[in-house]
Amino acid sequence: MVRVRLEFSGGLELLFGNQKECEVDVPVASGQQELTAGHLILWARDNMLQERPELFVKGNSVRPGILVLINECDWELCGAGESTISEGDHVVFISTLHGG
Amino acid sequence: MSPPDQTTLPSNCDDASTLRVQNEALRNQVDTLQEQLAALKAELEAARGLTATAADTIAPTPADAPRRASCGPCGGDPSTSAPTAPPAHPPRAPPRHGLSRAQAERYSRHLLLPAFGVAAQERLCRGSVLIVGCGGLGSPAAMYLAAAGVGRLGLVDHDSVDVSNLHRQVMHSTARVGMHKALSGRLTCAAINPTVQVEAHVCGLSPASALALVDGYDVVIDASDNPATRYLVSDACVVAGKPLVSAAAVGTDGQLTVYNHGPDGPCYRCLFPESPSPENCSRCGEAGVLGVVPGVMGCLQALEAIKLLSGVGEVASKKLTLFDALSGRFTTVRLRGRSPGCVACGASPALTRASLPDYDYVLFTGQPPDDGPPPDLQLLDAAARLAPAEVAALLAAEANGAEANGAAAADGAAEAVAEAGEQGPEAGAKRGEDEARAGAESSTGSAGPAGPGPRRGVLLLDVRPQAQYDVMALPGAVHVPFERLDERLGEVLALCGAPAGSTPAGSSAAESSAANSAPTSASAAEAAPQGAAVDAPEAAAAGAGNHPPPRPRVVVLCRRGNNSQRVAARLAALGVEGVTDMVGGYQAWARQVDPAMPLL
Numbered sequence: 001m002v003r004v005r006l007e008f009s010g011g012l013e014l015l016f017g018n019q020k021e022c023e024v025d026v027p028v029a030s031g032q033q034e035l036t037a038g039h040l041i042l043w044a045r046d047n048m049l050q051e052r053p054e055l056f057v058k059g060n061s062v063r064p065g066i067l068v069l070i071n072e073c074d075w076e077l078c079g080a081g082e083s084t085i086s087e088g089d090h091v092v093f094i095s096t097l098h099g100g
Numbered sequence: 101m102s103p104p105d106q107t108t109l110p111s112n113c114d115d116a117s118t119l120r121v122q123n124e125a126l127r128n129q130v131d132t133l134q135e136q137l138a139a140l141k142a143e144l145e146a147a148r149g150l151t152a153t154a155a156d157t158i159a160p161t162p163a164d165a166p167r168r169a170s171c172g173p174c175g176g177d178p179s180t181s182a183p184t185a186p187p188a189h190p191p192r193a194p195p196r197h198g199l200s201r202a203q204a205e206r207y208s209r210h211l212l213l214p215a216f217g218v219a220a221q222e223r224l225c226r227g228s229v230l231i232v233g234c235g236g237l238g239s240p241a242a243m244y245l246a247a248a249g250v251g252r253l254g255l256v257d258h259d260s261v262d263v264s265n266l267h268r269q270v271m272h273s274t275a276r277v278g279m280h281k282a283l284s285g286r287l288t289c290a291a292i293n294p295t296v297q298v299e300a301h302v303c304g305l306s307p308a309s310a311l312a313l314v315d316g317y318d319v320v321i322d323a324s325d326n327p328a329t330r331y332l333v334s335d336a337c338v339v340a341g342k343p344l345v346s347a348a349a350v351g352t353d354g355q356l357t358v359y360n361h362g363p364d365g366p367c368y369r370c371l372f373p374e375s376p377s378p379e380n381c382s383r384c385g386e387a388g389v390l391g392v393v394p395g396v397m398g399c400l401q402a403l404e405a406i407k408l409l410s411g412v413g414e415v416a417s418k419k420l421t422l423f424d425a426l427s428g429r430f431t432t433v434r435l436r437g438r439s440p441g442c443v444a445c446g447a448s449p450a451l452t453r454a455s456l457p458d459y460d461y462v463l464f465t466g467q468p469p470d471d472g473p474p475p476d477l478q479l480l481d482a483a484a485r486l487a488p489a490e491v492a493a494l495l496a497a498e499a500n501g502a503e504a505n506g507a508a509a510a511d512g513a514a515e516a517v518a519e520a521g522e523q524g525p526e527a528g529a530k531r532g533e534d535e536a537r538a539g540a541e542s543s544t545g546s547a548g549p550a551g552p553g554p555r556r557g558v559l560l561l562d563v564r565p566q567a568q569y570d571v572m573a574l575p576g577a578v579h580v581p582f583e584r585l586d587e588r589l590g591e592v593l594a595l596c597g598a599p600a601g602s603t604p605a606g607s608s609a610a611e612s613s614a615a616n617s618a619p620t621s622a623s624a625a626e627a628a629p630q631g632a633a634v635d636a637p638e639a640a641a642a643g644a645g646n647h648p649p650p651r652p653r654v655v656v657l658c659r660r661g662n663n664s665q666r667v668a669a670r671l672a673a674l675g676v677e678g679v680t681d682m683v684g685g686y687q688a689w690a691r692q693v694d695p696a697m698p699l700l
Contacts (some may be wrong), residue, residue: 011350024431092433097355099349099385100237
């Protein structure tokens with residue numbers, strides 16, 4: 001189990017029972033040494049998502065328009081879906097906004 | 101408008117000090133006119149040979165500025181250009197900058213600021229900014245940039261001021277409802293600072309016009325409200341080589357970053373190569389927005405534009421600032437750099453000056469270039485839907501306890517009202533149950549809350565979000581938000597008098613509703629039989645024998661008439677007979693039946 005601080009913003013929190021922040025214990029995928037961001041997404045979909053999964057995931061990753069930040073950093077800078085999530089990491093899923 | 105001080109010459113002007121004051125005033129006017137002249141000249145110059153000077157004017161660095169002051173709009177020596185300067189002038193060293201006296205006074209607090217100072221202000225005064233969108237973001241951005249003395253502002257919009265804009269689009273006013281937003285914005289900016297040149301571009305931004313517009317300015321601000329325009333602005337900035345200050349705000353969240361800046365700053369497409377689907381894009385007109393939030397973000401955009409033009413401070417490139425208004429928290433996160441494979445700014449871009457005007461942004465995003473409501477659906481048979489007036493007639497007939505003849509215009513409405521006579525009591529009891537749960541909405545209280553209402557066989561099923569229902573609703577409407585329909589399906593079907601067993605065996609939602617949300621479902625399930633029990637003899641006598649569970653005429657209501665069709669179609673598929681909806685929803689009701697109802 002890896003303890004992760006999750007945050008949802010930009011409206012994504014509505015898909016997760018309107019909670020913006022929470023701490024969760026995420027199991028490492030079987031056969032894996034470490035928790036990856038990609039596995040975390042699928043775990044969140046299966047265990048936390050309350051409605052309309054099609055608005056959160058597409059294939060094995062997040063929908064276009066959703067940014068993933070790991071410890072205040074764009075996940076593209078640390079391997080995207082392959083990024084390793086360590087104990088105590090802060091992961092933010094943020095839906096990009098278009099309104100003005 | 102008219103030159104002010106000439107008409108106010110004192111009649112007894114033999115006094116030398118009066119003349120000196122007068123001279124000063126005239127000199128100020130000359131300064132101002134010279135500034136405007138210089139700005140116009142610069143614009144003319146830019147229009148003649150745009151590409152030649154483009155490199156100079158993009159994002160000036162601190163190093164390139166001070167001695168170029170003479171060629172900017174603030175050029176010229178004020179002391180020599182005032183023809184009526186008094187001969188006996190107090191001694192004063194020639195200014196070491198290009199600001200006029202009027203400018204030095206107006207921007208004095210910038211000049212006093214060690215971190216900013218006169219050189220930065222001069223660069224600001226020579227700069228130009230294109231603001232795409234004159235709404236909640238564009239309003240404060242334009243106002244602050246005008247106040248700060250940016251030489252030339254371009255305001256782009258295609259829309260006119262609506263009363264629902266005013267809580268956040270602070271550049272406009274009540275008196276300007278209906279006026280074009282770009283023109284209203286120009287009035288406001290000119291009133292704040294008449295020395296700034298403000299250009300209104302009233303046709304909005306299109307792929308055909310975008311490059312010509314963006315080429316004409318040093319910095320671009322994306323204050324738009326839809327993905328199609330956001331991709332277009334970004335692509336045009338990449339092609340034209342202009343930095344893009346981008347922000348967005350919906351609900352209580354705001355986001356800000358600067359694209360296409362510096363050696364490896366990303367563009368919008370680097371971050372979002374694939375457009376989000378329309379369902380992933382919430383609009384202010386749907387999700388709502390706390391007015392101050394775009395205000396905060398628009399101010400931050402003005403700040404980034406000022407930093408870009410003046411060369412002062414650190415630009416938010418490769419950084420995303422997130423504003424959470426409810427927690428009062430700003431977070432800044434690191435973003436990726438330019439993507440080598442980006443179709444706009446990558447190594448071999450597909451988007452070029454030649455191809456951009458023909459790019460189909462509506463196709464790419466699947467959304468029109470505005471934040472208007474989605475198109476009206478036509479899911480139900482048009483003949484079966486009820487116009488607001490027909491719904492009104494149904495309700496009136498029912499309230500009178502009258503027979504339907506003539507009162508209800510809709511086909512099928514007469515039958516429905518006839519049924520009302522048979523089934524009214526039960527529906528009334530059900531309605532009472534719902535209203536008791538809804539807390540007897542005081543704002544809608546014309547129909548008595550709990551307890552048996554008038555005999556009625558019409559069930560109004562209101563599927564709008566809670567926030568809209570809280571503002572107003574038709575009396576007696578049963579409220580089940582669209583998003584909650586699945587989990588309350590059993591309850592809804594019971595209210596609709598759907599034949600037993602119509603709850604779809606395959607619907608996991610309905611099953612889980614029955615299993616998990618016990619309190620709601622159970623209470624509903626109980627309520628219906630209770631209601632039936634109270635008035636059962638009458639209902640049974642009226643011939644309910646053919647239809648063991650009496651069926652009210654179900655009319656689904658929503659805000660605009662799309663979700664109501666979705667729900668009606670779903671209920672019909674589950675066996676609810678004669679279910680229909682109101683065309684155009686509450687908006688049409690407010691326009692056509694009850695003008696006193698607020699139009700949300």
